[in-house]
Amino acid sequence: MEDTIVTMTVTIVKADASVTKDFLVTVFGxxxxxxxxxxxxxxxxxxxxxxxxxxFRGGYFLTDGTNAIAVFNKDxxxxxxxxxxxxxxxxxxxxxxxxxFQIKNPRVEPATTTDRAAIKYWSPVIAK
Numbered sequence: 001m002e003d004t005i006v007t008m009t010v011t012i013v014k015a016d017a018s019v020t021k022d023f024l025v026t027v028f029g030x031x032x033x034x035x036x037x038x039x040x041x042x043x044x045x046x047x048x049x050x051x052x053x054x055x056f057r058g059g060y061f062l063t064d065g066t067n068a069i070a071v072f073n074k075d076x077x078x079x080x081x082x083x084x085x086x087x088x089x090x091x092x093x094x095x096x097x098x099x100x101f102q103i104k105n106p107r108v109e110p111a112t113t114t115d116r117a118a119i120k121y122w123s124p125v126i127a128k
Contacts, residue, residue: 035066047091
């Protein structure tokens with residue numbers, strides 16, 4: 001499925017005044033979940049969005065409600081390094097480490113900070 005560009009019209013109303021603005025939005029053709037990613041070949045570049053469910057020395061686990069995966073990222077000095085409950089978008093290389101799937105060499109962008117009480121915790125995925 002191909003990406004599609006659509007026009008989103010937003011109207012903001014305050015008291016008697018209103019403003020309408022059009023935005024071009026790209027709708028991506030395929031939503032990839034962590035459950036999908038575990039079936040990809042190792043060394044494939046993958047990208048997805050998930051919530052940080054746990055941290056460990058050298059990285060953290062992301063979950064998207066379908067599964068969890070480790071993100072190997074030692075750059076804890078980065079002020080954008082995510083905390084538990086943060087939603088992040090990650091792109092990196094799918095690999096495994098002692099039979100656990102992980103993302104190595106990640107590029108990480110913060111998405112939002114979520115309600116930490118609402119996070120579903122999932123066990124890490126064991127490589128098949």
